Amino acid sequence: METGFPQADAEHDFLRTRRRQVLSRLASWLRREPDDVSDILPFGEVVAALGRTGERRLGLQVIALESIVGSVDRTKDFDRSFRPRTPRTRERWERLARAQRRGETIPPIDVYRVGGLHFVRDGHHRVSVAIALNLRSIEARVTEVTTKIDPNGIVHRGDLITKDLRRVFVDRVPLRGRALESIEVADAWAYAELSQAVEAWGFRLMQHESRYLDRETVARRWWSEEYKPVVRMLRQADLIGDRSDTDAYLQLACQRYRLLRTHRWDDEVVDQLRAHPTA
The missing domain is CATH 3.90.1530.10 (Conserved hypothetical protein from pyrococcus furiosus pfu- 392566-001, ParB domain)
Structure with missing residues (x-):
C-alpha cells in the first residue's frame, strides 16, 4: 500500500x-x-x-x-x-x-x-x-x-538463430516480396540445404544456357521455373500433407537423384515418396 x-x-x-x-x-x-x-x-x-x-x-x-x-x-x-x-x-x-x-x-x-x-x-x-x-x-x-529480415517472431534470444539462418539464406538466394514470404521451413537449419539446392539448380541452368547468371536472376528463375511448378505438382499428387510447401519441395529435391536415377516417374516412385515423406 x-x-x-x-x-x-x-x-x-x-x-x-x-x-x-x-x-x-x-x-x-x-x-x-x-x-x-x-x-x-x-x-x-x-x-x-x-x-x-x-x-x-x-x-x-x-x-x-x-x-x-x-x-x-x-x-x-x-x-x-x-x-x-x-x-x-x-x-x-x-x-x-x-x-x-x-x-x-x-x-x-x-x-x-x-x-x-x-x-x-x-x-x-x-x-x-x-x-x-x-x-x-x-x-x-x-x-x-x-x-533485411523481418523481426516478427523474435521473442527469446534463441529465436535469433532462426533469423540468422534465414538471413544467410537470403544472402545466398536473394528472393524478395511474395517469393521470399512463400519460403517457410520447420527446421531453420534446413535453410542451408535449401540454399545448396538452389545454387545447384542455378549451376545446371547456367550450364544449359552457356552463360553466367547472377544470384538475383538465379533466385528469381528458380522460384518461378522450379519451385512453384514442383510445389504445384506435389499438391496435385497429394504429397505435401502437414508440411509446409518448402519442406515438401526440399524433401523431394534431396531425394531426387536417389529416387529418379532410373529416370522413372511411375507409381513405385510415388509410393516411395508417400511411404517416406520426411526421409
Whole structure:
C-alpha cells in the first residue's frame, strides 16, 4: 500500500520490483524453462541476425512500454521485464521513482526501433521505474533501424538463430516480396540445404544456357521455373500433407537423384515418396 510519502513509496517500489524479479527466476527454474526466457534482447545480436541495412531518426515520440524488449548495452542489469537483477542500481532507481511520484519532468529515453520492437540506448532506469509504476507509455527519441529480415517472431534470444539462418539464406538466394514470404521451413537449419539446392539448380541452368547468371536472376528463375511448378505438382499428387510447401519441395529435391536415377516417374516412385515423406 502507498503511504503518500515519495521517499518511502520509492523504497517499497524497488523492493517489490526486486522481489518480483527473484520470484520470476525461481518460477522459470521450477518450470525448467530455457535460460534465455527472461533475458533482455541484445540489440547488437538482433540486428546482426536480421542484417542491418540502414537507419533514420524519427524524433520524439510516445511509445508503448510493452514494445521495449531489449537494450544496447545493459543486458546484464535488467531482466526481460526491465526489473533490476541486482541491488546495486537501487540508489539511482529510487531517485527516479521519487521524481516520478512527485510529478517532476522526466527526460525522454533514447531507443532504436526495429520493426515494432524497441531497444534502449539510454534510459534503462526510467523504463524500469515506469513499468514498476504501471505506466503504459513513455516519451522516447526514436531511431529506426531497417533490416533485411523481418523481426516478427523474435521473442527469446534463441529465436535469433532462426533469423540468422534465414538471413544467410537470403544472402545466398536473394528472393524478395511474395517469393521470399512463400519460403517457410520447420527446421531453420534446413535453410542451408535449401540454399545448396538452389545454387545447384542455378549451376545446371547456367550450364544449359552457356552463360553466367547472377544470384538475383538465379533466385528469381528458380522460384518461378522450379519451385512453384514442383510445389504445384506435389499438391496435385497429394504429397505435401502437414508440411509446409518448402519442406515438401526440399524433401523431394534431396531425394531426387536417389529416387529418379532410373529416370522413372511411375507409381513405385510415388509410393516411395508417400511411404517416406520426411526421409
